[in-house]
Amino acid sequence: MTISQVSFGSHEPVLDVKDLTVKYIGDTRSTTAVDRVSFSIGTGEVFGLAGESGCGKSTIANSIMRLLKDPAKIAGGSISFGGKDVLAMSPEELRRFRWQDVAMVFQSAMNSLNPVLTIGEQIVDIFTTHAGYSRKESLRRAGELLELVRIDPARLKSYPHQLSGGMRQRAVIAMAVALKPSLLILDEPTTALDVVVQQEIMAQIKELQRELGFSVLFITHDMSLMVELSHRMAVMYGGRIVETAKAQDVYATPRHPYTQALMSAFPPLTGPRVPLTGLPDGVKFRNIPDLTEVVPGHFVAPFGSDASVIDSANLEGAAR
Amino acid sequence: MSHSLMAPSAVSKTGTPALEIRGLGKTFPIGGLFSRDSVRALHGIDLTIGNGEIVALVGESGSGKSTLARCVARLEKPSSGRILIDGVDVLKRDRFQASRAFRSQLQMVFQDPFGSLNPAHRIEHFLRRSLAIHGKGGGSGEQTQRRLEELMTTVGLEADMLNSYPHELSGGQRQRVAIARALAVEPQVILADEPTSMLDVSVRIGVLNLMRKLRDEQGISMLYITHDLASARYLADRTAVMFAGELVEEGESLDLLANPAHPYTQLLVSAVPDPARAGSYDPVRRAELRQAVMASTHCVFDGDPNQACSAEEPVRHQVGDPANRHWVRCHLYRPWAAAGGHALASEPIQTGHPASNAQEEASA
Numbered sequence: 001m002t003i004s005q006v007s008f009g010s011h012e013p014v015l016d017v018k019d020l021t022v023k024y025i026g027d028t029r030s031t032t033a034v035d036r037v038s039f040s041i042g043t044g045e046v047f048g049l050a051g052e053s054g055c056g057k058s059t060i061a062n063s064i065m066r067l068l069k070d071p072a073k074i075a076g077g078s079i080s081f082g083g084k085d086v087l088a089m090s091p092e093e094l095r096r097f098r099w100q101d102v103a104m105v106f107q108s109a110m111n112s113l114n115p116v117l118t119i120g121e122q123i124v125d126i127f128t129t130h131a132g133y134s135r136k137e138s139l140r141r142a143g144e145l146l147e148l149v150r151i152d153p154a155r156l157k158s159y160p161h162q163l164s165g166g167m168r169q170r171a172v173i174a175m176a177v178a179l180k181p182s183l184l185i186l187d188e189p190t191t192a193l194d195v196v197v198q199q200e201i202m203a204q205i206k207e208l209q210r211e212l213g214f215s216v217l218f219i220t221h222d223m224s225l226m227v228e229l230s231h232r233m234a235v236m237y238g239g240r241i242v243e244t245a246k247a248q249d250v251y252a253t254p255r256h257p258y259t260q261a262l263m264s265a266f267p268p269l270t271g272p273r274v275p276l277t278g279l280p281d282g283v284k285f286r287n288i289p290d291l292t293e294v295v296p297g298h299f300v301a302p303f304g305s306d307a308s309v310i311d312s313a314n315l316e317g318a319a320r
Numbered sequence: 321m322s323h324s325l326m327a328p329s330a331v332s333k334t335g336t337p338a339l340e341i342r343g344l345g346k347t348f349p350i351g352g353l354f355s356r357d358s359v360r361a362l363h364g365i366d367l368t369i370g371n372g373e374i375v376a377l378v379g380e381s382g383s384g385k386s387t388l389a390r391c392v393a394r395l396e397k398p399s400s401g402r403i404l405i406d407g408v409d410v411l412k413r414d415r416f417q418a419s420r421a422f423r424s425q426l427q428m429v430f431q432d433p434f435g436s437l438n439p440a441h442r443i444e445h446f447l448r449r450s451l452a453i454h455g456k457g458g459g460s461g462e463q464t465q466r467r468l469e470e471l472m473t474t475v476g477l478e479a480d481m482l483n484s485y486p487h488e489l490s491g492g493q494r495q496r497v498a499i500a501r502a503l504a505v506e507p508q509v510i511l512a513d514e515p516t517s518m519l520d521v522s523v524r525i526g527v528l529n530l531m532r533k534l535r536d537e538q539g540i541s542m543l544y545i546t547h548d549l550a551s552a553r554y555l556a557d558r559t560a561v562m563f564a565g566e567l568v569e570e571g572e573s574l575d576l577l578a579n580p581a582h583p584y585t586q587l588l589v590s591a592v593p594d595p596a597r598a599g600s601y602d603p604v605r606r607a608e609l610r611q612a613v614m615a616s617t618h619c620v621f622d623g624d625p626n627q628a629c630s631a632e633e634p635v636r637h638q639v640g641d642p643a644n645r646h647w648v649r650c651h652l653y654r655p656w657a658a659a660g661g662h663a664l665a666s667e668p669i670q671t672g673h674p675a676s677n678a679q680e681e682a683s684a
Contacts, residue, residue, distance in 0.1 A: 033396075033501075043444050048493075052522060053519040053520055098620060192324070194380040194381055194547060195547060195548075195549070195588065195591045196380060196587060196588065196591040198591070199590075199591035199593070203603075219522070221521045222593065224592075224593040224594055224595055225593040228400075228594075228595055228597040248595075251595045257521075261522050262522055264523055264525065264527050265521040265522050266521070266523070266550055267550045267551055267553060267554035268550065268594070268596070269549065269550050269553060269577060269589070269592055269594050270578070270594075270596065273553070273554060273574065275529070276525045276529075277525065277529075277531075277556070278522050278523060278524065278525030278526050278655055304411060314403070
């Protein structure tokens, strides 16, 4: 039983990741950052990947984009996008695949804008490089694009530092959807932003997603945000997926202790004030087994057995 | 018996609040050498923290929370106002820079536990140094050692971690060391500026619980600065909301977040992601709230004979039960235009670094 069989709706999956293993190879020892991870994303589906720093979620995103650099190595598994094998693509195919098929918004992407070029120049660049439009046509489309994320097209002449963080982030999102990719990867798109701005950006992404119909791989550690946006989600720990189900099901009945800890890490805004515990400093799960289907569509890694000991005397791992 | 960590040694018996901020203001000069322009980062802040009370200060980046923290910590010289610790005006007592006595009354815990511990020293060094400088180590080496171990136990760390270097510790553990270092001085007040925002989510609650425990067991008062409303609600007895360098609302945390009276507070509360009320986003309603913050034409207390409205400061309306000490600034009051204007533009200015908020306001 693979998880890919329960994608949202009955569509052909856009992205299918199977048993992906990524290792960081060192001189003396190697670390497995992503360990036999499988998931798939259907057409128009928002799939969330939750977990803390170091759990491997960004490594997965970088693997899909084929952006991994030494010492990281894809040691096993497959990634297929619309039936094509991403891992077997030639440099020329990759160039087209990136941005046209899959676009990515990086963590603190607003700082990824080039400070010495205007917003307009940077968007025009995408169209002339990837789509081969003329400069004039590109400029017209760039204006449309900014309107799509509700930025005044007059801002095309602005430099990044003249825009607020929220505006810059929206400009980056606009650039990501410029070529109408079928998959958008969002790696913590709002971590550096204030809560009010965050809310607006997320609403914007939702709207764009409805309008343009792309699929989304949404990576964050904020469970509340994830449940609000995603259709299905997976929780990662130490390079493994420990739980995956529909977002609402995970929210209503988190089954793995780690998922429960993540959920209770965010105190509620309503109801009585109850003491929460979170994950104690240093608690660590080991040898996480393969997922099993607990109820239809809800997969959880077995826990509490000898196979996944909880080790509280260790420094590394969970608390990092 | 050396210093017992269990005794609320720092609690004064007089009933004076641990920390009182009166009419605090801060302006930063902007422009060139001969420019006389300035930007108002803080204006007329009145805030009282009782003994053993945790007060949260919430607001967006650029609202001035960190400037307030820096002024109270005496890292920045306030332009006006008074800061009273235990009833003594510390700005008057040590006029030019913070004295050692002041530092032993008020300690800080910073946002970044990776930057606040020197990587070249063992954990023991940080704590031993705090004890030595403030003379809290006791007479003998044995007493100091016992005190060090006590401190580690208090913050929930193993005593043998004293020999570790910061890089061997996780973020949560480092933040605990930073808290232990503050505790070593036996302060009355701890100023915590976003102490959990750099930590991994699963250990954040642990640090908040530690802060609550210190308050409960040692009676330490705290000013907890955050932009996370939910954690403010979880930890703090009272919450104060800051907007454009001024306080707009303050009250008992649960009451304030359940019945936010100021449109800005309502805007903040409505933006917190909460799956329990998914789909709550209503652009029209939010546009109205924005409008109301900057240019409200009426106040909810209009026509209330007991609480007359006025656009002049300081009109503070009492909200609900007086026991909650919940007040809101009159809606008619217009925030200082420039600061409020861009803080609330549909694309608020995002400031990269909390400590530079005020300066960033200037450049906008």
